[in-house]
Amino acid sequence: MPGPGGAGEFDTIHRLFAPLAHPEWGRGLRDDVAVLPSRPGYDLVLTKDAIVEGVHFLPGDPLDSVARKLLRVNLSDLAAKGATPFGYLLACHWSPRCGWGEREAFAQGLGVDQKLFGISLLGGDTVSTPGPASFSATMLGWVPKGRAVSRTGAAVGDFVFSTGVIGDGWLGLQAAKGLLSLGDDRHAALIEHYRVPSPRCEFAEAILQSASASADVSDGLIADLQHIAAASGIGVEIDLERLPLSAAAHAWQESRADAEACLVRLATGGDDYEIVFTARPAQEKNLRREAEHLHLRLSTLGRVVSGQGVTVRHGGRVVVIEKAGWTHG
């Protein structure tokens, strides 16, 4: 069944994707499989995230940015585990809007991020769907044997940290939907942040060295902290005043009546792809030095305590969070 605009599976794979393939392990995308040698002393870390048009990206988003978002949401999972990515498998479920030009743009987006993150295509599948386009990637990385950082290692007394800023993912979605009125520059930057998030791969080594438990912020900061709390069997306390905000988020907050409600919205919005993690207090110095070296913002949000769940404070008072984060059904 030839695809729309003559963009058949064969051409898509051999003209657009084969140049992106790992020279050895991808077998030129001609063998249905990838074959990966074992790497003694290392564990293989695998994650698989999917994105759907109308749910995780917008129908108007250019396909080069969709390809980059697909890679980046998966890279973010590996970064939070302290893993170094090297390759991925890809499934493209093309919708009728994905003609040859759109597929070329998609492949171009993959190529740009392959170079940026040092990864190559290992294999996958391309199919047509009458419905909205969707894509999934299985991202692979290495971590020294037994060292992958889980969600289970947080201990009472640990500090709670976050990289970067929180809330711009959600604000970017609002901007892309035309629901925000900010200055043009900020508007464009937020949309770009939503479309092409920045996974913190450069911080993976520091996570590996210093974090006790870690996750990436995809569902929402509070929801992802809840996952860490539940997995580690501890409680977490954070202060909303410490939430790291961008200038755009500050401007948005100042334009609204209820500052606390704004902070809650940003802390539950999701799609940030920062790393939220816990570490022993003795690790803070190393972490800050490494973050400074990378020009990466690093914020202390609170502490790990005995108990369970996430307690959120603002101005010293406990804030009741009704919906901790976003889940994709």
Next chain:
Amino acid sequence: MPGPGGAGEFDTIHRLFAPLAHPEWGRGLRDDVAVLPSRPGYDLVLTKDAIVEGVHFLPGDPLDSVARKLLRVNLSDLAAKGATPFGYLLACHWSPRCGWGEREAFAQGLGVDQKLFGISLLGGDTVSTPGPASFSATMLGWVPKGRAVSRTGAAVGDFVFSTGVIGDGWLGLQAAKGLLSLGDDRHAALIEHYRVPSPRCEFAEAILQSASASADVSDGLIADLQHIAAASGIGVEIDLERLPLSAAAHAWQESRADAEACLVRLATGGDDYEIVFTARPAQEKNLRREAEHLHLRLSTLGRVVSGQGVTVRHGGRVVVIEKAGWTHG
């Protein structure tokens, strides 16, 4: 965003999928990633196939059979490489028809085939889509280091073999669409064959020991042989009289005027998930003994010759094949 019928991502993962997870490497599906130890002396073989409602399965197909088909089309790729499967990552793109009952059925189908094939769930993602449901799996297997059977090893003089029967995948699709009139029993068996194909995992060891080049029959026997011919830089000659047919395929052929056209249709229909492979003539004895031991039909279809492409003969005459197989755009 809660899914339809209250079937949210959290419940789907933790109530339905977590019981299917690999006890160690899957991390209880609570960590966004799978972590796999290296296995010295072995290569990891990975494949990733996607299936879409209305394209690879029918809107009326029960979801337990859809889950099994998803695993089996991926298992088939590994079997053709001589690899032994052990686990998979899964992406479910649920459509509005996938309420809790359908998701339960899907998980049940996974569970049945996990036991049959000795595999476990390692991780993945579950998302909602307003469009047709689709699913992809990344299947993982082991093969002794350097031994994965590729498409590139066919040499002039090799025999061309196929396991099982060819054409029942396509006939099954016609039956499922109500386009065939055969006896009730045959009708039901063909539909079942289309819905739940039988990947030849039990023959993977024989492929590993004896095949020079190998592929599974997904696009269509002739198309998949063309891939082997192109990758190996040789030509292939097959005789349509040798095409292994089921009793149902024989009955269908007898009901039609043009026997040759029927054979061509069966050899190009695809969705068979048998293994088509080449081997040195000296390997035939081992292969037949192993196939007999497994009660698996093994047919010699032709020979590898110098030249290129696939030459198809019937009654000694060359048959021109206009469309070698099915491609999913």
